[in-house]
Amino acid sequence: MAMRSANGLEFEAPIFQLEQQLTELERISPRLESTETAIREIRRQLAEVTSETYSNLTPWQVVRVARHDDRPQTSDYLHLVFDEFIELHGDKLFGDDRAIVAGFAQLDQTKVMVIGHQKGRTTKERIACYFGCAHPEGYRKALKKMQMAAKFGLPIICLIDTPGAYPGIGAEERGQSQAIAENMFEMSRLNTPIICVVIGEGGSGGALGIGVGNRVAMLQHSYYSVISPEGCAGILWKSHIHAEKAATALRFTSRHLKEFGIVDDIIEEPLGGAHREPRQMAIRLKSYLSRTLRELKQLPSDQLRNLRYEKFRRMGRFLEEQTGVSDPLANVR
Amino acid sequence: MQRRSPNCRPKLRKLSNEGVVSTRRFMKKPKRGVPEGLWLRCPGCEAALFRNDVDKRMGTCPECDYHFYLSAARRVEHLLDEGTFEEWDADLMPQDPLQFCDKKPYIERLEEEQQRTGMRDAAITGSGMIRARRVAFGVTDSAFIMGSMGSVVGERLTRLAERATEQELPLIIVSGSGGGARMHEGIFSLMQMAKVSQAIARHHDARGLYISVLTNPTMGGVAASFASLGDIVLAEPKALIGFAGPRTIKATIRIELPAGFQTSEFLLEHGFIDRIVSRDKLKSEIARLIDYCGKLA
Numbered sequence: 131m132a133m134r135s136a137n138g139l140e141f142e143a144p145i146f147q148l149e150q151q152l153t154e155l156e157r158i159s160p161r162l163e164s165t166e167t168a169i170r171e172i173r174r175q176l177a178e179v180t181s182e183t184y185s186n187l188t189p190w191q192v193v194r195v196a197r198h199d200d201r202p203q204t205s206d207y208l209h210l211v212f213d214e215f216i217e218l219h220g221d222k223l224f225g226d227d228r229a230i231v232a233g234f235a236q237l238d239q240t241k242v243m244v245i246g247h248q249k250g251r252t253t254k255e256r257i258a259c260y261f262g263c264a265h266p267e268g269y270r271k272a273l274k275k276m277q278m279a280a281k282f283g284l285p286i287i288c289l290i291d292t293p294g295a296y297p298g299i300g301a302e303e304r305g306q307s308q309a310i311a312e313n314m315f316e317m318s319r320l321n322t323p324i325i326c327v328v329i330g331e332g333g334s335g336g337a338l339g340i341g342v343g344n345r346v347a348m349l350q351h352s353y354y355s356v357i358s359p360e361g362c363a364g365i366l367w368k369s370h371i372h373a374e375k376a377a378t379a380l381r382f383t384s385r386h387l388k389e390f391g392i393v394d395d396i397i398e399e400p401l402g403g404a405h406r407e408p409r410q411m412a413i414r415l416k417s418y419l420s421r422t423l424r425e426l427k428q429l430p431s432d433q434l435r436n437l438r439y440e441k442f443r444r445m446g447r448f449l450e451e452q453t454g455v456s457d458p459l460a461n462v463r
Numbered sequence: 464m465q466r467r468s469p470n471c472r473p474k475l476r477k478l479s480n481e482g483v484v485s486t487r488r489f490m491k492k493p494k495r496g497v498p499e500g501l502w503l504r505c506p507g508c509e510a511a512l513f514r515n516d517v518d519k520r521m522g523t524c525p526e527c528d529y530h531f532y533l534s535a536a537r538r539v540e541h542l543l544d545e546g547t548f549e550e551w552d553a554d555l556m557p558q559d560p561l562q563f564c565d566k567k568p569y570i571e572r573l574e575e576e577q578q579r580t581g582m583r584d585a586a587i588t589g590s591g592m593i594r595a596r597r598v599a600f601g602v603t604d605s606a607f608i609m610g611s612m613g614s615v616v617g618e619r620l621t622r623l624a625e626r627a628t629e630q631e632l633p634l635i636i637v638s639g640s641g642g643g644a645r646m647h648e649g650i651f652s653l654m655q656m657a658k659v660s661q662a663i664a665r666h667h668d669a670r671g672l673y674i675s676v677l678t679n680p681t682m683g684g685v686a687a688s689f690a691s692l693g694d695i696v697l698a699e700p701k702a703l704i705g706f707a708g709p710r711t712i713k714a715t716i717r718i719e720l721p722a723g724f725q726t727s728e729f730l731l732e733h734g735f736i737d738r739i740v741s742r743d744k745l746k747s748e749i750a751r752l753i754d755y756c757g758k759l760a
Contacts (some may be wrong), residue, residue: 297707297715302725305735306706307686311660315692318661319668334653335687342657356644356653366565366646380649381561390560392650439661443621445654446614447560
């Protein structure tokens with residue numbers, strides 16, 4: 131069982147209460163028949179309440195779940211999904227950004243390159259990782275490793291989990307925008323399968339900087355947005371307190387993005403969210419990755435590149451008077 | 464349903480059909496950055512300037528060469544040979560895929576902006592001549608919802624890059640955007656960054672030339688996509704260019720930002736732009752650069 135932090139989510143309070151009751155009852159031994167019945171009853175209630183809560187999460191609640199302290203991070207999946215991980219550091223230009231990890235890994239029998247945002251768990255780790263906000267050297271590290279992967283024919287798996295690229299003086303001095311732009315430019319040219327999965331927060335350009343893939347998937351309770359709800363509220367409503375409103379307006383939950391055709395797949399989370407059952411989550415992620423990889427490996431490399439281009443080429447909603455269609459590809463071919 | 468503002472189309476039509484662009488037509492409406500009136504004060508040197516003098520110098524201060532805001536239409540007039548501009552994809556209209564509503568519905572905001580600026584969205588694209596060299600030319604206007612990139616801007620620039628590749632034309636994009644990606648269109652806006660960037664990558668693979676010109680301001684998702692991807696990146700003097708806005712950075716790190724932070728000069732010093740070019744020399748510089756990078760036979 132995952133460690134529970136004290137600062138749980140307030141909408142989880144009823145679930146929390148039942149869970150505590152259950153733990154206490156389970157501690158009693160020897161158990162009487164009446165205790166057994168009570169345990170069964172609480173388990174039933176727990177499943178009901180959890181499923182009720184989690185099937186009706188508001189967009190803002192999704193954000194809270196996506197940011198949950200106990201939500202599995204890239205480092206957890208590196209343990210739980212992959213058989214081996216050989217970390218490769220550094221962008222060979224400036225430094226090693228801890229907010230992005232990269233390295234060789236084994237997925238079942240397949241050798242792959244894994245790139246992922248890392249937020250850190252302890253305070254010390256979080257500070258070292260800038261809370262998952264990468265600097266330009268992080269994006270350049272990711273790019274160097276991805277290019278190497280393509281050179282040796284290794285598929286690439288990107289795990290996206292960032293509030294956004296780091297906003298700071300050093301980041302600007304070292305070309306944050308140039309780094310992100312270059313990553314999208316180069317990722318579109320790589321001759322190898324790329325699978326991107328948003329595992330928590332998909333924060334704007336910081337996410338897209340490792341987000342140009344043949345398949346883009348999201349965990350059920352993650353979000354992927356052009357701007358953080360707080361940022362959006364600050365600009366449009368002039369105050370961060372309207373973040374909840376902004377979260378609803380931005381329509382960034384996995385369900386919306388699937389409808390919009392922006393993400394290809396939603397990976398269902400265990401009942402009560404990934405933070406409740408990290409192992410179960412890892413199994414589902416692993417099976418998705420294996421299955422998708424098997425599909426993509428069938429395709430010749432130049433076709434992978436073209437399909438990736440067409441996938442992103444289609445994105446956008448506008449009206450065209452001449453043809454009356456809003457399919458961007460209709461006019462291009 | 465997207466309703467079309469009645470005012471926006473004829474103006475752009477004039478632009479492409481007549482070939483001659485009247486400055487006056489675009490200066491009638493109040494523009495952000497250039498207040499109405501006979502006189503205006505230069506933010507650079509505080510001098511009181513006669514508006515006509517500034518207009519004649521394409522929006523630069525006669526005293527200190529401060530670069531004022533210039534609308535997309537005037538950029539076309541400024542950089543392309545007279546009567547050569549042929550607009551592409553002028554009929555693309557923005558939509559409201561999220562039914563977005565902050566203080567007012569996005570659809571109303573769009574109409575207001577269209578009325579105010581005479582544009583359909585924040586970008587104009589097409590082909591024209593720069594000193595008799597045919598180019599694919601795009602410009603974003605920072606007055607239309609902060610010059611932010613929504614689906615229409617992304618699509619027009621993508622098609623521009625694709626046609627530049629097809630027709631083997633040099634690609635010139637003048638960026639002005641204080642907003643980056645347009646949050647009113649949510650995730651669709653974000654994806655335009657990838658869409659345009661990959662089209663530029665294809666242009667690159669076909670050995671096409673891309674010159675990116677950065678103007679005040681070029682921020683966020685625009686800076687972090689097409690604006691930074693030029694083979695050659697030029698910038699007008701003292702433009703604000705960067706990824707995160709100064710206010711966001713200040714709020715995050717809680718220290719004062721150094722003087723001159725995120726200006727063209729700052730970027731030049733840190734190695735991210737090739738040249739700072741004053742507006743009066745921009746056209747001739749671009750022409751010369753094209754000649755160096757013309758395709759080998």
